[in-house]
Amino acid sequence: MGMTIAEKILAAHAGKARVTPGELITAKVDLVLGNDITAPVAIKEFERLGVETVFDRDKIALVPDHFVPNKDIKAAEQAKLVREFARQHQITHYFEVGQMGIEHCLLPEQGLVAPGELIIGADSHTCTYGALGAFATGVGSTDMAAAMATGELWFKVPESMKFIFHGEAKPWVGGKDLILHIIGDIGVDGATYMAMEFAGEGIEALSMDGRFTMCNMAIEAGGKAGIIAPDAKTLDYVKDRVNREYEIYESDQDAEYALVKEYDLADIEPLVAFPHKPENTRPISQVGDVPIDQAVIGSCTNGRMEDLRLAAKILEGRKVDPRVRLIVIPGTQAIYLQAMEEGLIKTFIEAGGVVSTPTCGPCLGGYMGILAAGERCVSTTNRNFVGRMGHPQSEVYLANPAVAAASAIAGRLASPAEILG
Amino acid sequence: MRGKAWKFRDDVNTDEIIPARYLNTSDPKELARHCMEDIDPQFMEKMSPGDIIVAGKNFGCGSSREHAPVAIKAAGVSCVIAESFARIFYRNAVNIGLPIMEAKEGAQRIREGDMIRVEPEEGKIINETTGEEYQVAPFPPFMQAIIAQGGLINYVRARVQESR
Numbered sequence: 001m002g003m004t005i006a007e008k009i010l011a012a013h014a015g016k017a018r019v020t021p022g023e024l025i026t027a028k029v030d031l032v033l034g035n036d037i038t039a040p041v042a043i044k045e046f047e048r049l050g051v052e053t054v055f056d057r058d059k060i061a062l063v064p065d066h067f068v069p070n071k072d073i074k075a076a077e078q079a080k081l082v083r084e085f086a087r088q089h090q091i092t093h094y095f096e097v098g099q100m101g102i103e104h105c106l107l108p109e110q111g112l113v114a115p116g117e118l119i120i121g122a123d124s125h126t127c128t129y130g131a132l133g134a135f136a137t138g139v140g141s142t143d144m145a146a147a148m149a150t151g152e153l154w155f156k157v158p159e160s161m162k163f164i165f166h167g168e169a170k171p172w173v174g175g176k177d178l179i180l181h182i183i184g185d186i187g188v189d190g191a192t193y194m195a196m197e198f199a200g201e202g203i204e205a206l207s208m209d210g211r212f213t214m215c216n217m218a219i220e221a222g223g224k225a226g227i228i229a230p231d232a233k234t235l236d237y238v239k240d241r242v243n244r245e246y247e248i249y250e251s252d253q254d255a256e257y258a259l260v261k262e263y264d265l266a267d268i269e270p271l272v273a274f275p276h277k278p279e280n281t282r283p284i285s286q287v288g289d290v291p292i293d294q295a296v297i298g299s300c301t302n303g304r305m306e307d308l309r310l311a312a313k314i315l316e317g318r319k320v321d322p323r324v325r326l327i328v329i330p331g332t333q334a335i336y337l338q339a340m341e342e343g344l345i346k347t348f349i350e351a352g353g354v355v356s357t358p359t360c361g362p363c364l365g366g367y368m369g370i371l372a373a374g375e376r377c378v379s380t381t382n383r384n385f386v387g388r389m390g391h392p393q394s395e396v397y398l399a400n401p402a403v404a405a406a407s408a409i410a411g412r413l414a415s416p417a418e419i420l421g
Numbered sequence: 422m423r424g425k426a427w428k429f430r431d432d433v434n435t436d437e438i439i440p441a442r443y444l445n446t447s448d449p450k451e452l453a454r455h456c457m458e459d460i461d462p463q464f465m466e467k468m469s470p471g472d473i474i475v476a477g478k479n480f481g482c483g484s485s486r487e488h489a490p491v492a493i494k495a496a497g498v499s500c501v502i503a504e505s506f507a508r509i510f511y512r513n514a515v516n517i518g519l520p521i522m523e524a525k526e527g528a529q530r531i532r533e534g535d536m537i538r539v540e541p542e543e544g545k546i547i548n549e550t551t552g553e554e555y556q557v558a559p560f561p562p563f564m565q566a567i568i569a570q571g572g573l574i575n576y577v578r579a580r581v582q583e584s585r
Contacts, residue, residue, distance in 0.1 A: 024563050041447045041487055048574050051581055067445060074445035124485040124509060140487035140513035146577045154563065188432055189479035193508050222482060224508055277432065364441035364484070385436045385483060387459040 002252025004160040005229055006195035009135040009249055013118040014155075021159040021258075029059070031112060032147045033121030035103055035360075036064035040078045041141035042122055043085045046148055054089050055151035061093040061112055062086050063103040066360040071367040101332025101358040104128040104216060104300035108208075109332055111241030115230045116249050120147055125300050125382065127218045131211035132238065133230035133249065135195070138219060158224045159258040160195040160251075165202025167265040172416045174310070175210030176302060176380065176400035178202065179217040179226075180271040181263065184281030192222030194258060197251065202265045203228060208237045209306035216301045217382050220278040272378070272413055273398035276386045284403055284415040291323075294377040295408035296389075297401050298329025298356075299363045302380035305335055307401040312344040314405035314416050315351040321411030326353035327362060327369045353408070365389045371396075378407040422499040422520060422539040423549075424471035426531050431477035433460060435489040435510065438481065444488055449495035452488050456496040470497030473539070475531045477503065481510025487517060494519040500539050502546060504528040515564055516573040522546060527555030 003011065003018060011019040013027035034042050039062055046054075054060055062082055067075035086094035093112060100106065104125050107113050115133035119126060122144035129136035139153070147153045163182055178198075183190070196218045203211070211228050218226030228234075229250040238246075272287050274280040297303075297311045308330060320326045328348045330336040336358065339345050348355050362369030363381040371377055371390030376397065379389065384396035399407070402416040409419050437460040439452055446452070457464040457474075474493065480503035481489060490513045493501065500520040514521045522539060527546045531537060535550040544557040560568065570576040 024561060037441075037444050037486065037488075041491075044447070045574050049578050049581065066441075072445060078445060078447070122485055122487075124483065126485075138485040138509050140485055140509060140516060142487060142516035142573045143512060146573055149581065150577060156561075188482060189505070189507070192479065192505065219483075222479060222507055364436070364444075366441055366444075383434075383436070383483060385434045387440050388436050392459045392462075 001256060002254040004195065004197060004251045004255040005133065005227055005249045006135055006160050006225060007157060009116055009118055010155060010157055012247065019157045021157050023157045024154060025157060026152050026154050027118055028152050029120050029147055030117040031059055031061060031119045032144060033061045033063065033103060033107065033119065033123065033126060034144050035066050035123055036068055036079050036082055037066045038122035038141045038144065039082045042144040042148065043081060045142050045145035049145065049149050051149045054148045057090050058092045059151070060091050060148055061107060062091055063095045063100055063106060065100055065102050065358065066364065067366050068100065068359065069097050069357065099333065102300045102303055102360055105303050105331030105335065108132060108212065109334060111238065111243070114238055114242040114244065114246035115234060116247035120144070120153055124219045125216050127223065127226045128212050128216040128300060130215040130218065130225050130227035131208065132234055133228060135225055135227065137225050158193050158195045160197055161191055161259045162197045162199060162257045164200035164260065164262045165265055166200055166262060167202065169202060169205065169265045170269055172270050172402045173265070173268055174400050175206050175213035177268060177271045179214045180273055180278065180281050180398065181268050183217065183221045183278045184271065185261065186221055188220060188277050188279045189222045191218065194223055195225045195227055196221065196223040198226065198228050204231060207306050208233055209304040212304065213301055217278070220382060270400055270403050270415060272403065273384055275384050275395040275397070278384060278398060287413040290376065290397065290413040292378050292407055292412060293323065293375040294325045294327065294369060294371065295404045296327050296362050296369055296377060296379040296381060297404050298331065299360065299381040300331065301382045302401050303329055303331030303335065305338055307380065308335070308339045308344050311401040311405040312347040314402055314409065314419055316347050318351055318409050318419070320352035320408045323411050324408050326351065326408040327356060328353050329356045330358060332358055362389055378404050378413060380404050422473070424473045424499050424537060425469065426473050426475045426533060426535045426537050427464065427468060428533040429460065429474060429476040432479045432482055433476050434483035435481055435486050436483055438489040439486065439492040444486060447488060449491050452492040453495035456492040465496060468496065471499045473537050474498050474501045475528055476501070477528060478505045480506050482507035485509045487513045490514040490517055490519040502528055502531070515567055518572040523558040524555050530555065
């Protein structure tokens with residue numbers, strides 16, 4: 001019996017020839033990530049462990065990005081705690097304001113993630129890095145503390161599910177729509193404890209940015225990891241970023257899957273996930289009349305170059321509806337600069353939007369775009385839970401960047417095709 | 422563990438357990454004040470220490486915030502019973518020592534207000550109100566070791582000291 005890519009990576013890091021789903025293993029991790037929400041808790045737990053140093057100061061990434069630049073005094077205290085820990089332990093990959101970006105946009109960009117690696121992060125969207133053919137999964141702060149001290153962690157080897165996309169994507173359909181399609185199909189607990197493997201010509205055709213978006217939302221189906229086998233695009237992406245050795249793994253032909261799903265891209269149009277679960281998807285042609293008050297384009301899901309370019313294509317030469325607040329948040333400083341050089345920032349501002357420094361801010365109702373009771377937001381983020389972006393009686397509609405931009409112009413949920421005519 | 426049951430639906434997410442607007446602190450007492458606020462704003466006024474949360478499928482889905490099980494534990498909830506748990510919440514609860522019980526039948530049959538007694542060693546949940554008894558899915562032995570040590574930090578600390 002063959003192994004899946006997820007099983008091969010876990011086996012290699014556990015020093016075993018093979019592992020089987022359900023098996024509990026202890027594995028060495030290549031990177032441990034924390035942010036300004038989760039790292040403070042991990043640091044306090046770390047200090048209870050009775051160790052003096054971290055296992056490897058080069059293999060820990062601390063990225064204050066959720067409430068940074070500090071949104072209030074308490075957030076400032078949390079960021080300070082992380083900063084002081086980073087200084088004390090001489091953490092190589094600590095990212096201060098000015099260098100920092102949204103963690104899951106930043107780490108791949110900085111070459112801190114490579115194919116075949118095992119990464120844990122005290123953030124549920126750590127699964128993003130599966131787009132590079134790594135096994136990456138979210139854990140809590142206590143797990144992060146243990147891994148910072150020992151460089152290893154226990155894992156239950158997950159079963160794998162395979163999602164194959166055939167055919168060619170329709171216009172304006174991207175990684176966001178493919179992953180929403182899966183979540184709409186299997187539900188928010190459809191992949192609980194599972195590794196979700198994405199394959200087929202529809203995935204091969206996706207850019208790296210589109211693949212990051214897909215793997216990012218594996219957790220919204222309950223997945224432990226999202227994963228895509230590396231190909232020429234992956235290697236091209238890591239070529240100038242990663243200067244250490246790494247392993248390329250792919251699933252064996254006879255690997256075993258708990259479930260294999262095949263989809264035809266001819267059946268998929270841009271999707272919108274209605275409140276209050278990412279599984280409540282509807283094709284954009286069937287959303288009806290849903291007026292919106294705010295549009296957010298950004299986040300670890302859709303804050304990358306391709307996302308901003310798509311949004312700008314729609315917004316170019318047009319105006320945001322006067323009843324809509326458009327907030328655009330580039331994922332990292334490098335993305336921000338690139339967007340500036342390409343004239344995208346000018347496009348957003350001329351259209352009537354605001355552009356913010358990188359932050360998770362509005363996605364989780366932190367700051368920089370909080371909703372009042374009764375308000376609706378179309379957002380390229382990943383969760384539309386009750387109260388996610390502010391008041392418990394506000395609503396979030398998840399969509400791709402082109403749909404969010406089109407909706408900002410229309411003042412209601414709208415398709416890009418409708419705006420471009 | 423013995424207390425009154427408070428029932429919740431499927432897919433209770435960590436934003437509902439502890440909204441992100443309160444995550445600018447990690448103080449358990451402060452987090453507890455807002456426990457379950459976005460799904461039941463009166464929860465903290467109604468519940469008494471020792472009470473039990475009983476929920477449907479996929480309890481604790483969403484973010485990895487350990488603040489969620491911490492808030493529940495600090496609120497005085499003695500145990501969470503659910504049909505199933507989201508993966509990260511499950512790990513976090515074990516790691517911080519919040520008792521959780523996967524018990525499908527129990528989660529479905531227990532009604533709000535029932536008096537519930539949990540016998541973790543025997544893997545049993547007893548509904549004192551109705552007299553029913555439900556089985557709990559056992560933890561793998563490795564996780565039992567973490568639970569017996571009172572959480573992951575104690576478990577790792579013991580191992581680190583052994584290896585010296």
